[in-house]
Structures are given as C-alpha cells and as structure tokens.
Amino acid sequence: MSLAPIRDAELYYEVDGSGEPLILITGMGGLASYWAPQVQAFAKHFRVYRFDHRGTGQSTHSDVAYSIELLASDTIGLMSALDIPSAHFIGHSTGGMMLQVISSQHPEIVASQVLYGTRGRTDAFSRRAMGLRKEAALHIGIDSYVRSSPIFLYPSAWVHEHDAELAQAERQAVASSAPAKIIASRLDAVLRHDQMHALGKIVAPTLVTCARDDFLTPPYYSEELAAAIPNASLEFVSKGGHACSITNAGEFNDRVLNFLRQQSSIA
Numbered sequence: 001m002s003l004a005p006i007r008d009a010e011l012y013y014e015v016d017g018s019g020e021p022l023i024l025i026t027g028m029g030g031l032a033s034y035w036a037p038q039v040q041a042f043a044k045h046f047r048v049y050r051f052d053h054r055g056t057g058q059s060t061h062s063d064v065a066y067s068i069e070l071l072a073s074d075t076i077g078l079m080s081a082l083d084i085p086s087a088h089f090i091g092h093s094t095g096g097m098m099l100q101v102i103s104s105q106h107p108e109i110v111a112s113q114v115l116y117g118t119r120g121r122t123d124a125f126s127r128r129a130m131g132l133r134k135e136a137a138l139h140i141g142i143d144s145y146v147r148s149s150p151i152f153l154y155p156s157a158w159v160h161e162h163d164a165e166l167a168q169a170e171r172q173a174v175a176s177s178a179p180a181k182i183i184a185s186r187l188d189a190v191l192r193h194d195q196m197h198a199l200g201k202i203v204a205p206t207l208v209t210c211a212r213d214d215f216l217t218p219p220y221y222s223e224e225l226a227a228a229i230p231n232a233s234l235e236f237v238s239k240g241g242h243a244c245s246i247t248n249a250g251e252f253n254d255r256v257l258n259f260l261r262q263q264s265s266i267a
Contacts, residue, residue: 001058002014002015003058003059004051004077004078004081004082005081006054006074006077006078006080006081007077008060008062009054009059009060009062009074010059010060011051011052011053011054011059011060011074011077011078012032012051012052012057012058012059013032013049013050013051013052013078013082014032014049014050014051015047015048015049016039016042016043016047016048017039017042017043017044017045017046017047017048018043018047019045019046019047019264020046020047020087020088020111020264020265021046021047021049021084021086021087021088022042022046022047022048022049022087022088022089022090022260023049023050023075023079023084023087023088023089023090024038024042024048024049024050024089024090024092024095025051025075025089025090025091025092025095025096025098025099026050026052026053026092026094026095027092027093027094027095027096027117027118028093028094028186028187028190029056029149029173030052030053030055030056030057030059030094030186031052031053031056031057032050032051032052032057033057034050034092034243034245034246035048035050035245037245037246037249037253038245038249038252038253038256041253041257042253042257042260045257045260045261045264046088046260046264049078049082049084049087051075051078053071053074053094053186054066054070054071054074055178055182055183055185055186056178056186057176061178061179061182062182063179063181063182064185065185065188066182066185066186066188066189067189067192068094068097068098068101068189068190068192068193068195069101070189071094071098071189072098072099072101072102072105075098075102076102076106076109079109085109086108086109086110086111087109087110087111088110088111088112088113088260088263088264089102089103089110089112089113089114090113090114090116090256091113091114091115091116091118092116092117092118092245093116093117093118093216093217093242094118094186094189094190095116095118096115096116096117096118096119097118097119097190097193097195099113099115099118100115100118100120100195100198100199100202101195101198103202103204103206104195104198104199104201104202105198105201107201107202107203107204110204111204111205111263111264112204112205112206112207112259112260112263112264113204113205113206113207114206114207114208114209114256114259114260115206115207115208115209115222115225115229116209116210116245116256117209117210117211117214117216117217117222117242117243117244118210118217118221118222118225119193119217119221119224119225120194120195120196120199120221120224120225120228121193121194121195121196122190122191122192122193122194125218126190126191126217127191129152129216130187130190130191131191133145133148133149133152133187134183134184134187134188134191136148137180137183137184137187138180138181138184141180142174142177142180142183143170143174145180145183146170146173146174146177147170150166152215152216152242153216153241153242153243154241154242154243154246154247155213155239155240155241155247158240158241158247196224196228199225199228199229200228200229200230202229202230202232203230205231205259205262205263206226206229206231206232206233207232207233207234207235207255207256207259208222208225208226208229208232208233208234208235209222209234209235209236209237209252209255209256210222210236210237210242210244211236211237211238211239211240211241211242211244211248212236212237212238212239213239213240213241214240214241214242214244215241215242216242217242219236222234222236233259235255235259237251237252237255238251240252
C-alpha cells in the first residue's frame with residue numbers, strides 16, 4: 001500500500017503509466033478507485049496519479065474542520081511528497097472545487113485542467129441537495145447516506161440496470177466509511193465553497209465539462225464556470241449523470257483525452 005506523508009496525515013495513492021503527470025482528483029466520495037474506467041486509457045499517454053482524500057478510504061480519517069482549501073493543500077502536499085513540480089489535472093465535483101483553489105492560487109503547478117461536474121459557488125439548489133445528504137449522514141445513518149448516493153450520481157435507468165453491483169459496492173462503502181461526523185464536516189466544506197471571485201485569476205488551459213443530464217451539478221454550473229475563467233472551453237457529455245465518467249466512460253474519455261493531449265508535448 002502506497003502512503004504519502006502530508007503534514008499531519010497520510011494519503012493513499014496509486015500510480016499508472018508513464019509520461020507527463022496527470023493527477024485525478026475525486027469528488028465527495030474521495031476514493032482513488034472512482035477513476036478505474038479512466039486509468040487504462042489515460043495511462044497510455046500520461047503518468048496517472050490518483051488518491052484517497054483525507055477523511056476517506058485508506059487515507060487518514062482526520063477529525064478536523066474540513067475545507068476545500070485544506071483538501072487543496074493536501075493535494076499540493078502529495079505533489080511535494082512525490083516530487084511532482086507541475087501536472088495536468090482532472091477534478092470531479094468536490095475535486096473540481098479543490099482544483100479551482102489550486103489553479104487560482106498556484107498557477108505555476110497547473111499545466112492544464114479539466115473541471116468536471118463541479119461548480120464555482122453554492123446556490124439554493126446545492127444547499128438543498130448537499131444539505132439533505134448531510135442530514136442523512138448525521139441523523140438517519142451512514143448506510144442510508146451511502147444507499148441514497150446513487151440517486152444523485154447516476155441516471156435512474158443506470159441505477160435500475162446496475163442494482164446488484166451497486167448494492168455490493170454500498171456494503172463495502174459502509175464497512176470502510178469514516179464516522180458520520182467526518183462525512184458531515186466534508187459536506188460542510190462543499191457547502192461553504194465560493195471561488196467565483198478568484199476564477200478570473202486562472203491562466204491554465206481549462207476544459208469545463210459535465211453530462212447534459214447531470215442532476216447534482218446541472219449544466220448551468222458549468223456554463224457559469226466557463227464564462228468566469230479566461231479562455232475556458234465548454235463541452236458537454238451527451239448523457240451519464242453526475243458520474244458520467246463511469247456511466248458513459250467512452251465518450252468522457254475521448255473528450256477529455258482530446259483536450260489533454262492538445263495541452264501536452266505528446267499532441
């Protein structure tokens with residue numbers, strides 16, 4: 001098991017492929033395994049790094065006040081520990097929020113970035129959606145929080161068709177989950193997120209994308225991000241919900257790789 005020290009914690013990470021560094025930052029679930037449908041395709045062109053966030057998976061389950069800034073700092077700490085001076089990035093949802101902080105405050109370490117299924121600020125819809133998830137974790141139970149997550153992540157037909165494998169994944173997620181207090185603190189970090197004031201500072205080549213049927217971070221969030229980031233490109237994946245990199249991996253991989261390869265020396 002590979003663990004990297006970052007100040008007061010350790011982050012579990014995995015590495016595949018060779019070439020320019022590409023760091024994949026997961027959303028609220030925080031697990032490196034989220035990117036399994038991308039690794040083979042991306043590792044043909046890049047040295048791919050993925051990791052479990054602090055508070056998830058095999059990384060340290062720190063009992064602290066979480067913030068997007070803390071998680072972004074953890075990512076920079078991982079880069080330092082692994083001697084990565086700069087990289088291409090993909091950030092999904094919460095990972096995209098982390099990436100907004102990194103690319104606006106540390107432009108020298110971001111060669112290019114993909115902001116996927118994310119938002120620049122919290123609005124009335126996100127307060128209701130993420131607030132409901134927090135209430136489930138704290139007051140109903142982690143098992144209900146985990147079992148309700150597919151409703152937010154995947155198209156309804158995909159949930160129906162993959163019910164058995166989702167049930168197995170949910171049992172594993174509940175067994176390895178951090179305490180509800182940590183989940184709630186991580187959700188609070190997302191609920192406080194507002195980087196709209198800083199997006200104009202971003203200079204890295206940026207692709208903003210999500211699925212047209214994304215329920216949790218609807219397309220208007222991506223449109224707002226792309227309008228606020230200088231020279232950002234905006235592309236939509238035809239379908240696949242909030243986790244379209246899983247449910248529609250072929251189209252997602254093609255669109256993202258096309259952008260990343262244009263920004264790298266392998267183009």
